[in-house]
Amino acid sequence: MANKNPNIEGILNHSKIKTEQSVQKVDETLKHMIKKQLNINFNSVAEQAKVSKGFLYKNHRLRSRIETLRKQQEGLLSVKQVKRNISDASKDVIIASLRKRLKGLEQENKELKEKIKVQFGKIYDEI
Template sequence: MANVNPNTKGLKTYALQKKINTKERVDEALKKMYKENMRINFNSVSKVAKVSKAFLYKELEYRNKIESFRKEQEGIKSLNHYKKSVSETSKDVIIEALKNKISELNQKIRELELENKQLKETRKVELGNIYDKI
């Protein structure tokens, strides 16, 4: 026997409160991301606000906000892109310095091998002289 007059008042208030909390989280995430010059798109907002992308697309208010932020940021070069390009040039400089260091060390190795060979030869000659004296 089904309840003819179900009490859904509590469920409705809970759903309404949940929606309000979700909207507050999205608003806070958008403010934070805008202040910190983070890339604003549906994916990043959903991760920061911990909401689904479907919610962001469904709510026209947030959909329009995110799309306008995205258009606004199209002209601005991303800070991460700048860091990557600086990082790439830094890598190139470091690689070149290490290559120079390697070539210097290889030259030093050749010199030491030559010196070692000469010392072995002189030792052979000296041992031969000592053997002849005995």
């Protein structure tokens, strides 16, 4: 016959301890990510802390903290974005200098063609 009042106190205590450890692990991960200026979102936090995304979504305190940190980072440019902006600016400078060089070479080419025509005319007159 089944026990109508099972003793699940040990299981519940173990579950609470495990949850507290996971919350602590996520808190440490968030501190580390803030310090290193890493992108904070549910995927990255779950991956770094080695917990499930479901755990992060279910725990209201962690969820609101991650959402707040994510919103704070929206205005900040990431390292990749800064590098991309710098490289775009340098590309624009390179393109402008190449266009200027191309115009100069086209002009020089035009002048050389004219000189060749003159030289060919002189050679033809001598024949």
